[in-house]
Amino acid sequence: MKNANKIKWGIIGLGNIANQFATDLVLIENASLVAVASRNTDKANEFAQKYNAENAYDSYDALFQDEQVDIVYIATPHDSHAELSIKALENGKHVLCEKPIALSYSDAEKMIEASRKHNKFFMEAFWTRFIPSVQEVLYKINNGVIGDLKYINADFAFFVKELEGNRMTDKKLGGGALFDVGVYPLFLSYILLGKPKEIIAKSTYHKSGVDLQTTMILHYENAQAVLHAGFVSESNMKASISGTEGRIELNSPWFMADGYSIFKDNHEAAFNLPTFGKGYAHEALECHYCIQNDMIESKQWSHQNSLDLSAIVEEIKNQIGLEF
Numbered sequence: 001m002k003n004a005n006k007i008k009w010g011i012i013g014l015g016n017i018a019n020q021f022a023t024d025l026v027l028i029e030n031a032s033l034v035a036v037a038s039r040n041t042d043k044a045n046e047f048a049q050k051y052n053a054e055n056a057y058d059s060y061d062a063l064f065q066d067e068q069v070d071i072v073y074i075a076t077p078h079d080s081h082a083e084l085s086i087k088a089l090e091n092g093k094h095v096l097c098e099k100p101i102a103l104s105y106s107d108a109e110k111m112i113e114a115s116r117k118h119n120k121f122f123m124e125a126f127w128t129r130f131i132p133s134v135q136e137v138l139y140k141i142n143n144g145v146i147g148d149l150k151y152i153n154a155d156f157a158f159f160v161k162e163l164e165g166n167r168m169t170d171k172k173l174g175g176g177a178l179f180d181v182g183v184y185p186l187f188l189s190y191i192l193l194g195k196p197k198e199i200i201a202k203s204t205y206h207k208s209g210v211d212l213q214t215t216m217i218l219h220y221e222n223a224q225a226v227l228h229a230g231f232v233s234e235s236n237m238k239a240s241i242s243g244t245e246g247r248i249e250l251n252s253p254w255f256m257a258d259g260y261s262i263f264k265d266n267h268e269a270a271f272n273l274p275t276f277g278k279g280y281a282h283e284a285l286e287c288h289y290c291i292q293n294d295m296i297e298s299k300q301w302s303h304q305n306s307l308d309l310s311a312i313v314e315e316i317k318n319q320i321g322l323e324f
C-alpha cells in the first residue's frame with residue numbers, strides 16, 4: 001500500500017442505511033468519519049455526535065467542499081444517486097454510492113464517465129459482493145465444486161405493512177421492488193452467469209405506479225435463473241445455486257449470509273462464515289484498498305459490472321413498464 005494513513009469518510013443522507021454503515025465504519029481501524037451532512041441541522045448534529053464525526057453540515061454541498069473528506073458515502077434515495085455522485089466526483093471526492101447505481105443506464109454511464117474524467121474512485125455499494133460467504137461461494141463455484149452451473153433460484157422479498165408514505169413505494173424517489181431489492185437476486189445471477197440472452201419479467205403494481213412484486217426469468221445459453229423481488233409476502237430468502245454435481249445454498253437472508261451449505265452426493269456440508277460487523281465493513285475495506293492503490297474502480301465490483309447490472313435492470317424496467 002502506498003499510503004497507510006487513515007481514509008477520511010463523509011456520509012450524506014442520514015437515514016436507515018447511513019446508520020448501519022456508520023456503525024460498521026467505527027470498527028475499521030484506519031477509517032475515520034470526519035463529516036456528515038443532512039438536509040436537517042439537528043439530525044446532522046445528532047448523527048455526528050453519535051458516531052464521533054468532527055463536522056456536521058446542513059447541506060450536502062457543504063460536505064463536498066470539506067477538504068478533509070477523501071470519500072463520500074451517498075446514502076440517499078435512488079433518484080438522487082446520479083446527481084450527487086457526479087457532484088462529489090467533480091469536487092474531487094472518491095465515491096461509494098448506495099445501490100442501485102441509478103434509475104437509468106444513461107445516468108449510470110454519466111457517473112462512470114465522471115469517475116474517469118476526475119480520476120476519482122467510484123463504486124456502487126454492492127456490499128453483498130464482499131461478504132465472506134459470497135466470496136467463498138464464488139471461489140468454489142469457479143473451481144467447479146458443483147460442476148457446471150445450470151439453475152439459480154433467489155429472491156429478496158418481505159411483507160411491508162405500511163406501503164403508503166414509504167420511500168419504497170414512492171415513485172419520485174425511484175421506489176419499487178425491482179430497484180430497491182430486485183437488484184440483489186439479479187446481482188447474484190449476473191456475478192455467476194453473466195449477462196443473460198433473454199429476460200422475461202412480470203409485475204404487480206402499487207397505485208403510485210411502482211412495482212410491488214416482480215418475478216424474473218433470466219435465460220442463458222446453458223442455464224436459467226428464476227428470481228423474485230417483492231414487498232407483499234414473507235420469504236425464506238435463501239439463494240440456491242444448482243450445478244451438474246451439486247447444489248449450494250446461501251444461508252438466509254442470503255444477501256448477508258453468515259454461511260452456506262454444499263449439498264453433494266446425498267451429504268450436506270455446512271460452512272459458518274459470519275460477516276465482520278453488520279456486513280458493510282467489507283465494502284468499506286475494498287474502497288480503502290482501491291484508494292490506497294490509486295485505483296478508480298474495484299476489480300471485484302467494477303464500473304463495467306455496475307453498467308452491466310444497470311443494463312439488465314433497464315431491460316426489466318422497460319418490460320414491466322416502469323417509468324421514472
Ligand SMILES: NC(=O)c1ccc[n+]([C@@H]2O[C@H](COP(=O)([O-])OP(=O)(O)OC[C@H]3O[C@@H](n4cnc5c(N)ncnc54)[C@H](OP(=O)(O)O)[C@@H]3O)[C@@H](O)[C@H]2O)c1
Pocket residue numbers: 012013014015016017018037038039040043075076077078080098099100125127167173180
Ligand atoms: N445496502 C443495504 O443493505 C441497504 C439497505 C437499505 C437501503 N439501502 C439503500 O440505501 C439508500 C437509502 O435507503 P434508506 O433505507 O437508508 O432510506 P432512508 O432511511 O429514507 O434514508 C434516506 C436519507 O436520504 C436523505 N434524502 C435526501 N433526499 C431525500 C428525499 N427527497 N426524500 C427522503 N430522503 C431524502 C434523507 O437524509 P437527510 O434528511 O439526512 O438529508 C434520508 O434520511 C437507497 O439507495 C437504498 O436502496 C441499502
